[in-house]
Amino acid sequence: MPKVTFVAHDGTTTIADEPDGVSVMRAGQNAGLAGIVAECGGSMMCATCHVYVREPWAAQLPAMTATEDEMLSMTTSERKATSRLSCQIVLSAAIDGITVELPETQI
Numbered sequence: 001m002p003k004v005t006f007v008a009h010d011g012t013t014t015i016a017d018e019p020d021g022v023s024v025m026r027a028g029q030n031a032g033l034a035g036i037v038a039e040c041g042g043s044m045m046c047a048t049c050h051v052y053v054r055e056p057w058a059a060q061l062p063a064m065t066a067t068e069d070e071m072l073s074m075t076t077s078e079r080k081a082t083s084r085l086s087c088q089i090v091l092s093a094a095i096d097g098i099t100v101e102l103p104e105t106q107i
């Protein structure tokens with residue numbers, strides 16, 4: 001199962017592994033992370049699942065849709081070049097080991 005590492009704003013690291021097809025958002029929620037709020041449940045309507053994807057994974061992800069781009073303009077914490085909505089990142093062997101940093105706040 002692909003692994004995903006979450007780095008909280010305070011530096012705390014949590015590693016989760018989930019089957020292919022599970023979103024990074026859901027993996028974070030399953031791991032009990034408070035830093036992933038995900039108010040809309042993955043419908044790309046809230047931007048409270050914002051993460052900063054570390055390289056080299058950020059460059060390996062599919063391009064974001066116009067809707068994701070629009071939602072990322074509404075994040076509470078600063079948007080960066082590697083900002084993504086974690087509900088739109090689907091785990092697979094291709095991105096096994098992906099590491100994402102959680103912003104200081106989601107709301």
Ligand code: FES
Nearest residue numbers: 042044046047087
């Ligand atoms: S969970 Fe709402 S936009 Fe990702």
